[in-house]
Amino acid sequence: MSAAPPDLRFDGRDRFVRAVDAAVAHGDAHAVTAALRGALCGLIADPQVRLPACIHAPIADRYARRELYRSPGYGYSVVAMTWGPGQGTPVHDHSGLWCVEGVWSGSLEITQYALVERDAERFRFRAAGGVRAGTGSAGSLIPPHEYHTIANPSPDRTAVSVHVYQAPLLRCARFVHERDEWYLRTDAALGLDALD
Numbered sequence: 787m788s789a790a791p792p793d794l795r796f797d798g799r800d801r802f803v804r805a806v807d808a809a810v811a812h813g814d815a816h817a818v819t820a821a822l823r824g825a826l827c828g829l830i831a832d833p834q835v836r837l838p839a840c841i842h843a844p845i846a847d848r849y850a851r852r853e854l855y856r857s858p859g860y861g862y863s864v865v866a867m868t869w870g871p872g873q874g875t876p877v878h879d880h881s882g883l884w885c886v887e888g889v890w891s892g893s894l895e896i897t898q899y900a901l902v903e904r905d906a907e908r909f910r911f912r913a914a915g916g917v918r919a920g921t922g923s924a925g926s927l928i929p930p931h932e933y934h935t936i937a938n939p940s941p942d943r944t945a946v947s948v949h950v951y952q953a954p955l956l957r958c959a960r961f962v963h964e965r966d967e968w969y970l971r972t973d974a975a976l977g978l979d980a981l982d
């Protein structure tokens with residue numbers, strides 16, 4: 787449950803940080819996320835960038851979150867997520883932070899949800915389209931369009947994605963399905979898994 791050690795090393799780390807820094811320096815959320823999508827696609831394809839081997843190891847009962855880097859200058863956080871076969875998230879938000887996610891290996895199913903109406907802590911969502919994101923692709927979320935699920939639909943392959951968050955995402959809202967299009971909002975703390 788701790789942040790990435792500042793000295794965490796992996797092959798190509800400096801190239802990784804340079805590319806993400808250059809994208810984040812754009813400032814405006816739309817420009818930053820567009821530049822980051824391009825940067826992540828380039829990094830996934832870059833044979834000189836090899837993320838720590840542990841990110842390929844899934845955890846038995848849930849997806850894993852391992853923080854690889856936290857920017858002292860820009861404040862962003864890079865988290866690798868490891869999705870065992872069939873693992874995924876409930877509908878959730880990102881606490882108002884922008885995020886760009888690239889698929890490092892395998893493929894993921896990402897479904898967006900549109901907020902139709904709200905009654906206090908009860909939210910009515912409608913699925914608003916999904917994408918199957920393959921290795922090497924990247925997508926972004928910019929609030930308020932931030933409600934979504936992510937799942938690894940494969941019955942036998944692990945998937946790995948790399949997420950760049952505007953700032954460390956320590957809490958988010960998760961939405962528990964009640965019935966029809968209605969969900970109950972719950973506040974969730976997001977932990978980090980060890981890097982070994």
Ligand SMILES: [Fe+2]
Pocket residue numbers: 878879880934936
């Ligand atoms: Fe998410």
